[in-house]
Amino acid sequence: MSELLLTNGRIIDPANNVDAVGDVLVRDGKIVAIGDVKAAKPNPEQTIDVQGLIVAPGLIDMHVHLREPGDEEEETIASGAAAALAGGFTSIACMPNTDPAIDNEATVDFVYRQAARAKQANVFPVGAITKGRKGEELAEIGQMVRGGAVAFSDDGDGVQNPAVMLRALKYAAMFDKPLLQHCQDNALAGKGCMNAGYLATVLGLPGISPLAEELMLYRDIQLAKQAKARYHAQHVSTAGSATLVAQAKNAGLSITAEVTPHHLLLTDDNCKDYDPNYKMNPPLRTADDIAALRRAVADGVIDCLVTDHAPHLRSEKELEFLYAPCGIIGLDCAVGLYVKALIEPKVIEWPRLIAMMTVNPARILGLKKGTLTPGADADITLIDPSCRWTVDVEQFRSKSRNCPYHGWELTGRAVATIVAGDVRFELGD
Amino acid sequence: MPYNATPSAANRADRFIWRRKHLLGLRDLSREELLHVLDTAEGFKEISTRSIKKAPPLRGKVVVNLFFEDSTRTRNSFTLAANRLSADVLEFTATGSSISKGETLRDTARNLEAMGIDIVVIRHSAAGAPHLLSRCIDAAIVNAGDGQHEHPTQGLLDIFTIRELRGDLKGLKVAIVGDIAHSRVARSNIWGLHKLGAEVILVGPPTLMPASVEKLPVTVCHDFDAVIPEVDVMNMLRVQFERIGSTVFPSGREYSRLFGLTMDRLKRARKDVLVMHPGPVNRGMEIESEVADGPNSTILRQVSNGLAIRMAVLFLVNQAAALKEGTDKTP
Numbered sequence A: 001m002s003e004l005l006l007t008n009g010r011i012i013d014p015a016n017n018v019d020a021v022g023d024v025l026v027r028d029g030k031i032v033a034i035g036d037v038k039a040a041k042p043n044p045e046q047t048i049d050v051q052g053l054i055v056a057p058g059l060i061d062m063h064v065h066l067r068e069p070g071d072e073e074e075e076t077i078a079s080g081a082a083a084a085l086a087g088g089f090t091s092i093a094c095m096p097n098t099d100p101a102i103d104n105e106a107t108v109d110f111v112y113r114q115a116a117r118a119k120q121a122n123v124f125p126v127g128a129i130t131k132g133r134k135g136e137e138l139a140e141i142g143q144m145v146r147g148g149a150v151a152f153s154d155d156g157d158g159v160q161n162p163a164v165m166l167r168a169l170k171y172a173a174m175f176d177k178p179l180l181q182h183c184q185d186n187a188l189a190g191k192g193c194m195n196a197g198y199l200a201t202v203l204g205l206p207g208i209s210p211l212a213e214e215l216m217l218y219r220d221i222q223l224a225k226q227a228k229a230r231y232h233a234q235h236v237s238t239a240g241s242a243t244l245v246a247q248a249k250n251a252g253l254s255i256t257a258e259v260t261p262h263h264l265l266l267t268d269d270n271c272k273d274y275d276p277n278y279k280m281n282p283p284l285r286t287a288d289d290i291a292a293l294r295r296a297v298a299d300g301v302i303d304c305l306v307t308d309h310a311p312h313l314r315s316e317k318e319l320e321f322l323y324a325p326c327g328i329i330g331l332d333c334a335v336g337l338y339v340k341a342l343i344e345p346k347v348i349e350w351p352r353l354i355a356m357m358t359v360n361p362a363r364i365l366g367l368k369k370g371t372l373t374p375g376a377d378a379d380i381t382l383i384d385p386s387c388r389w390t391v392d393v394e395q396f397r398s399k400s401r402n403c404p405y406h407g408w409e410l411t412g413r414a415v416a417t418i419v420a421g422d423v424r425f426e427l428g429d
Numbered sequence B: 001m002p003y004n005a006t007p008s009a010a011n012r013a014d015r016f017i018w019r020r021k022h023l024l025g026l027r028d029l030s031r032e033e034l035l036h037v038l039d040t041a042e043g044f045k046e047i048s049t050r051s052i053k054k055a056p057p058l059r060g061k062v063v064v065n066l067f068f069e070d071s072t073r074t075r076n077s078f079t080l081a082a083n084r085l086s087a088d089v090l091e092f093t094a095t096g097s098s099i100s101k102g103e104t105l106r107d108t109a110r111n112l113e114a115m116g117i118d119i120v121v122i123r124h125s126a127a128g129a130p131h132l133l134s135r136c137i138d139a140a141i142v143n144a145g146d147g148q149h150e151h152p153t154q155g156l157l158d159i160f161t162i163r164e165l166r167g168d169l170k171g172l173k174v175a176i177v178g179d180i181a182h183s184r185v186a187r188s189n190i191w192g193l194h195k196l197g198a199e200v201i202l203v204g205p206p207t208l209m210p211a212s213v214e215k216l217p218v219t220v221c222h223d224f225d226a227v228i229p230e231v232d233v234m235n236m237l238r239v240q241f242e243r244i245g246s247t248v249f250p251s252g253r254e255y256s257r258l259f260g261l262t263m264d265r266l267k268r269a270r271k272d273v274l275v276m277h278p279g280p281v282n283r284g285m286e287i288e289s290e291v292a293d294g295p296n297s298t299i300l301r302q303v304s305n306g307l308a309i310r311m312a313v314l315f316l317v318n319q320a321a322a323l324k325e326g327t328d329k330t331p
Helices: A077-086 A105-118 A141-147 A162-173 A198-203 A210-227 A239-250 A261-265 A268-273 A287-298 A334-343 A350-357 A359-365 B007-015 B031-047 B073-084 B105-114 B129-136 B152-166 B184-195 B224-230 B252-259 B263-267 B299-329
Strands: A003-013 A018-027 A030-035 A046-049 A054-057 A059-064 A089-094 A122-127 A151-153 A179-181 A231-233 A255-259 A380-390 A409-419 A422-426 B062-067 B088-093 B119-124 B140-146 B173-177 B199-203 B219-221 B233-236 B274-276
Touching: A003 A030, A003 A350, A003 A380, A054 A350, A059 A077, A059 A334, A059 A350, A059 A359, A077 A089, A077 A105, A077 A122, A077 A409, A077 A422, A089 A380, A089 A409, A105 A122, A105 A141, A122 A141, A141 A162, A162 A179, A162 A210, A179 A210, A198 A268, A210 A231, A210 A239, A239 A255, A239 A287, A255 A287, A255 A359, A261 A287, A261 A334, A287 A334, A334 A350, A334 A380, A334 A409, A350 A359, B031 B152, B031 B184, B031 B299, B062 B073, B062 B105, B073 B088, B073 B119, B073 B140, B073 B152, B073 B299, B088 B105, B105 B119, B105 B129, B119 B129, B119 B299, B129 B140, B140 B152, B140 B299, B152 B184, B152 B274, B152 B299, B173 B184, B173 B224, B184 B199, B199 B224, B219 B224, B224 B263, B274 B299
Parallel strands: A003 A046, A003 A054, A059 A089, A089 A122, A122 A151, A151 A179, A179 A231, A231 A255, B062 B088, B062 B119, B119 B140, B173 B199, B173 B233, B199 B219, B233 B274
Antiparallel strands: A003 A018, A018 A030, A054 A380, A380 A409, A409 A422
């Protein structure tokens, strides 16, 4: 019997509406008691004084790319899960745009086995909606559910054909699994590589109009309504998308949404020097979009915070902006970025931030995680909310370095990450 | 300053110190810098009239023509310009993007740099490729056209030609007609003309206008016939079939009906209107042959002036590079 006692921390467990100073007792990988733990007769092998720290349920990032199988030079399941721990995440959901795609039970199982071998953060595979992510035929969703896929997405691409999407929604609803959509109408987006606007015109780069995202989101909301299915909009980037999600929620539909740090912090202005570290899909938008997305976070329209951690080789990100791949990594520094985007400007406070990174994604994915309820897995993140630090990509545990935040001064970071009672990451290790 | 022909230009050029090691776009240049290139080019134009068309300022320097896109006139113009300044010229041709070759642009450039080069003239299908180069190698970079971004020497030679024939840009009305959205020539012209006080009118269908065009320092008109009588210059862009990809206008026939410069339209223009074209001309599409070859056409003059402009640009970036080296070595 192994026991761990965390004393005098600020316990924030949004699932139980807890925000109070107290202790947390962990026994055999499960939460035993929180607050006053005397009744549980603690006999800890290890006691950590966590005064001044936030004791949160283990953070969950439901949108990361681990590149394995296929592009292990960029990231592996082990390195990505290690980066997750360093960022305070005890669980991550990985997208199926690997090579080959995670579109069958065997590959789903492969992800679980690699994650188990790595023994870092928990990794939950998201299966592809269509075979090979081609948007044509349904993948074996039922088989993948049996293998443990937690949701389905063709992320990297949206499902373009509305008939296919409607079928997928109906089919996944049978298993009560959500579809996560990368909303982008490819015909409208064309060869765009940044936000369509004045700067794209000045730089001579083809643009992606906000409409490319909003049209598909609008379409999908109608389809999800018809299919009575659960639908989750990935990385929403525009003010219009926030409005659409709000309307769908008001209409009582099972629509949820996520937002990334970069869509809350960076604008298309950052593309002015053609630095591919600012090339994302969806692209960085405008200050007005940032304001609207932050408001949507404050209003509860957006449910979770995700990094869209997207590792790429340095040599690829050193290509011409037009030809460089989209995406940046973010697991290692996420917490500080959210503080900068949401807490410092007083958009929300810590309990909401934690909820958006724990219980909310857990509910969407149907994970029995994201809470400190006694009996739950002892996945815990210790956060120092006042720790000031400078982002240094060379210290990242990810294998990749494509991150525009290098050199940023941030406040707040995870100082220890505990998975099933096992302290797997400690800052300064 | 032996390279300046007119006394006033020479005076201005003497007072100004050019510090720009790279010419990436006209949007970056100040009015003074623009005038300085034009003034310097005036001096170089004279060299082309000599029996021995050569001057020594780039002797011992290596200029690389790094062309990733097909080009005849721009490349020849740069080659000749570098030759006239006594530079050694290395011609590098790679069709398609750097990716299709399997070597990245950065690797290509660093390999060339290892051979000892001073100036890279780059033509590339991706906007920003010259910026990328300027970050990864030490040589001076001259943008010879990058994607849909800019073609600064084309903009300069267009402006040089207008100034040569009209004296001053200020207050002139210049129509740029055609595919603005995909045109680097249009962008360079817009910035240069605007900074020198000309009024720019963009003419073309909405499908060939870029996003947020209203934020550019221009006015937009979709009716060519409405602007013809009032403009001093008509710059007829090449309709870039190769760049557009999808169909943005119904047919060539319809395009030339709406936006082509015909003799009929020319008759309604000012008598002294300048008809410009960056070449190569699609005869019968954006411009009728009779107009292209007629007395208002500046097409060949533009080509001649291009040489002077490119000599000036190579001369200036080399000068700035030398200046920079000097400062870098100062403790």
